[in-house]
Amino acid sequence: MTVDAAKLTRRPIAAGDAASLAELLNAIEVVDVFGEYYSEEDATDQINAPSLDLERGTVGVFDGDRMVGYSSAAHKPLVDEVHRVTVSGGVHPRYRRRGLGAELLAAGIAGAKALHAIHHPDRPLAVDAQNNALNDGARACYLAAGMTPVRWYSHLRHPLGAAAVEVSTPDGLALEGYSVDNDAEFFAVSNEAVRDRWGGVPMPLEQWRAFLGWSAFRPDLSFLLRDAADGAAAGVLLAYSWDADTAATGVRDAHLLRIGTRRAFRRRGVAGALIGHALRAARSAGFDRASVEVDADSPQGSNGLYERAGFTVARAEVRYTLTP
Structure with a gap:
């Protein structure tokens, strides 16, 4: 498939995007293996999370009506010493190697900074992202953005x-x-x-x-x-x-x-x-x-x-x- 990434549409994720988000997450799961599949209801739960500011903290990339990539930054309503904002995201396997992953990670980091400035500007900020340890592409993307591995989790x-x-x-x-x-x-x-x-x-x-x-x-x-x-x-x-x-x-x-x-x-x-x-x-x-x-x-x-x-x-x- 040949896709011009510049011709894809970018906008904040909306409540009505649950079905498209679920389809995207399930396509990503086949390749990246998080052990998670989504129904439209599950995606609705994610979109409606109280820690998610759809307008300031999310970006969806669309090919027509189909979501082919996304990024979200979830802030912490309560913090101690550090405000840790979690950035999530992914690109449909058929739309990879066009720079969308790096673009969406940058958007997530920018969203994290914006949310931090609104909610906890008096605390230090840490932007977190988590991925399968075997995902070399994600690791390269994180490292290129200046992120460093700090914690390991066992499933x-x-x-x-x-x-x-x-x-x-x-x-x-x-x-x-x-x-x-x-x-x-x-x-x-x-x-x-x-x-x-x-x-x-x-x-x-x-x-x-x-x-x-x-x-x-x-x-x-x-x-x-x-x-x-x-x-x-x-x-x-x-x-x-x-x-x-x-x-x-x-x-x-x-x-x-x-x-x-x-x-x-x-x-x-x-x-x-x-x-x-x-x-x-x-x-x-x-x-x-x-x-x-x-x-x-x-x-x-x-x-x-x-x-x-x-x-x-x-x-x-x-x-x-x-x-x-």
């Missing part, structure tokens, strides 16, 4: 079936599933635990509501452990499953998207128990597999925790950062 999978680990609840703790009654505790524990992670910042309530409003959220696979004596929440686990992934791969995957333990309850087996209960629940619900993304450089040594539970590494991703 692990558990086969469930007979391999699911049986884990008992630690003494003095009680297990319960997610409900509207304990939603506030899930929110509080999640926000407290994320502070100890690299680049982690609390999530505002609006973002939490959107996060749990995704159709992929599985409350039946999400759990909380609390102190049986005083009722204090000790740790939480949130699980998700995307129908588009199942339709594309034939594999029903339970993704453990968020796991956190309050500092006062660490080293008591809280995370391991939550993972074990989630694996059992996923197996009972007929899931084929469980998965999780882990910071391979985590000071908590999370990879070991999951490997002991029966997970194995499926792929790795790299986080690149630019500090303008």
